[in-house]
Amino acid sequence: MKAVALTVLSVSTLAFGLAPKSDVEKIADRIDSPLQKAFENIWDGKFGVSRLPRKGPHIANPANGKGLLSAEDSIQWRARLFLAGNKTKKLGKGSFELRYAGNLSYDKGQKSEEEYRKAVADRPSEDALKKLIERNFGSEKPMKLDEWTVVSRPIRSLGEACTKCHTESGDKDALGYLIYTFKKQS
Numbered sequence: 348m349k350a351v352a353l354t355v356l357s358v359s360t361l362a363f364g365l366a367p368k369s370d371v372e373k374i375a376d377r378i379d380s381p382l383q384k385a386f387e388n389i390w391d392g393k394f395g396v397s398r399l400p401r402k403g404p405h406i407a408n409p410a411n412g413k414g415l416l417s418a419e420d421s422i423q424w425r426a427r428l429f430l431a432g433n434k435t436k437k438l439g440k441g442s443f444e445l446r447y448a449g450n451l452s453y454d455k456g457q458k459s460e461e462e463y464r465k466a467v468a469d470r471p472s473e474d475a476l477k478k479l480i481e482r483n484f485g486s487e488k489p490m491k492l493d494e495w496t497v498v499s500r501p502i503r504s505l506g507e508a509c510t511k512c513h514t515e516s517g518d519k520d521a522l523g524y525l526i527y528t529f530k531k532q533s
């Protein structure tokens with residue numbers, strides 16, 4: 348009976364496209380809302396990737412300057428952030444640039460300095476990642492790139508406050524994508 352119930356559940360979740368979220372999607376969702384805040388107000392004359400607060404190679408939480416991943420997630424995952432955008436031009440397939448933004452996992456764990464430096468430097472190739480995003484432009488579903496899992500989240504226009512400079516885009520259009528990449532720490 349239990350098996351039947353489980354089958355029915357998985358068939359219905361598939362049918363409605365509500366497949367349970369993977370761990371990395373849950374982490375991406377958790378850190379995406381604080382990161383989106385960096386793009387919500389124009390108060391300091393910084394644009395694009397320079398709006399993300401950083402500490403050395405790390406991207407910090409715009410709200411409090413602290414790490415975005417929990418210590419537990421930092422130990423488990425290498426997490427790197429990229430930004431896809433087209434400056435103030437309309438964003439679309441074939442018309443975006445991809446830039447490395449920084450490291451999202453802070454925790455050094457038990458690693459030696461050298462191991463830690465190597466771990467921090469480990470990230471997907473920008474060319475390969477750009478091709479993957481290009482092929483799946485606009486998709487928010489997890490994608491695979493070698494040992495990395497890639498999850499994109501749009502940064503949307505909030506209307507007039509954004510379109511006065513992003514003149515080719517309409518209200519709610521994606522002005523950029525935060526691209527989260529995750530790999531299990533070895």
Ligand code: HEC
Nearest residue numbers: 386387389394395396432433434502503508509512522523
């Ligand atoms: C005063 C003009 C101005 C306003 C207002 C503005 N932006 Fe921008 N934005 C820019 C410029 C210039 C860039 C390109 C920065 C660069 O050189 O990478 C940019 C880049 C971006 C990017 C990254 C894309 C990329 O290619 O780097 C995003 C995302 C973005 N803006 C979101 C927003 C949002 C959301 C708003 C509204 C809340 C907004 N912007 C309002 C001028 C503006």
